[in-house]
Amino acid sequence: MTFRKSTIPKYQQGAQLGFWNVREYVLFRDGHICQHCKGKSGDKVLNVHHLESRKIGGDAPNNHITLCEICHKAYHAGKIELGQKRGERLKDATFMGIMRWALLDKLRGIYPDVQNTYDYLTKCSRIRLGLPKTHYIDAYCIAGNHEAVRLSYYWYHKQVRKHNRQIHKLKILKGGIRKCNQTPYMVFGFRLFDKVICKGKTGFIFGRRMSGSFLVKSLDGEKISAGISYKKLKLIGKRQTFLTERREVVLPTHS
Numbered sequence: 355m356t357f358r359k360s361t362i363p364k365y366q367q368g369a370q371l372g373f374w375n376v377r378e379y380v381l382f383r384d385g386h387i388c389q390h391c392k393g394k395s396g397d398k399v400l401n402v403h404h405l406e407s408r409k410i411g412g413d414a415p416n417n418h419i420t421l422c423e424i425c426h427k428a429y430h431a432g433k434i435e436l437g438q439k440r441g442e443r444l445k446d447a448t449f450m451g452i453m454r455w456a457l458l459d460k461l462r463g464i465y466p467d468v469q470n471t472y473d474y475l476t477k478c479s480r481i482r483l484g485l486p487k488t489h490y491i492d493a494y495c496i497a498g499n500h501e502a503v504r505l506s507y508y509w510y511h512k513q514v515r516k517h518n519r520q521i522h523k524l525k526i527l528k529g530g531i532r533k534c535n536q537t538p539y540m541v542f543g544f545r546l547f548d549k550v551i552c553k554g555k556t557g558f559i560f561g562r563r564m565s566g567s568f569l570v571k572s573l574d575g576e577k578i579s580a581g582i583s584y585k586k587l588k589l590i591g592k593r594q595t596f597l598t599e600r601r602e603v604v605l606p607t608h609s
């Protein structure tokens with residue numbers, strides 16, 4: 355396949371194209387293998403480490419590296435050095451360039467009429483149709499079937515963290531006590547991100563206090579209650595990795 359270099363958009367903003375977050379992207383980019391010991395430690399728990407502190411280095415993928423927990427702890431304890439500095443070997447833009455074509459190839463094997471499109475083409479049809487910039491409208495523009503009759507709602511998905519953070523804090527307290535890094539799994543029978551009815555509205559649990567006072571929000575961040583007793587909540591769905599919320603749309607009129 356050949357293509358002109360000028361037709362490839364910059365991946366500066368799009369380095370994680372198609373990935374849910376930096377963490378998922380970095381793990382995938384590094385092949386789910388510790389970049390220090392290359393898996394020799396046998397530790398299956400993987401952490402995503404900031405090469406430079408978040409404050410200095412920021413959250414871009416080339417500031418992250420996959421380490422197994424053994425290596426990660428050893429690094430923070432000053433026992434090992436990482437042979438890698440930020441952005442040295444991690445050519446994210448090139449990687450995404452390769453990924454795009456590899457993915458396209460795979461998809462073409464399954465769906466014969468898969469087509470490639472670019473950011474700027476989507477932007478172009480969005481402007482031509484006079485539509486605002488939102489994800490669901492992007493999807494409509496990308497699909498290219500502008501004669502389609504559109505629904506008056508869409509499903510909004512949001513991925514939340516799995517129960518995969520470090521169980522204990524890295525620093526061990528005086529007296530050799532390991533401080534727990536996580537609130538208990540279940541608090542008064544509710545888990546984080548359970549779907550609940552609160553004050554007649556549907557929301558998700560975003561915070562739980564041991565006092566039984568919970569924070570309930572909708573997915574767009576609207577606080578339904580900053581502190582409501584768990585007794586007043588009705589559980590309507592157990593937490594899932596993807597939270598789903600039905601959203602109504604005011605359809606724009608265009609000729």
Ligand SMILES: [Zn+2]
Pocket residue numbers: 388389390391392393394395421422423424425426
């Ligand atoms: Zn390792």
Ligand SMILES: [Zn+2]
Pocket residue numbers: 402403404426430
């Ligand atoms: Zn780290």
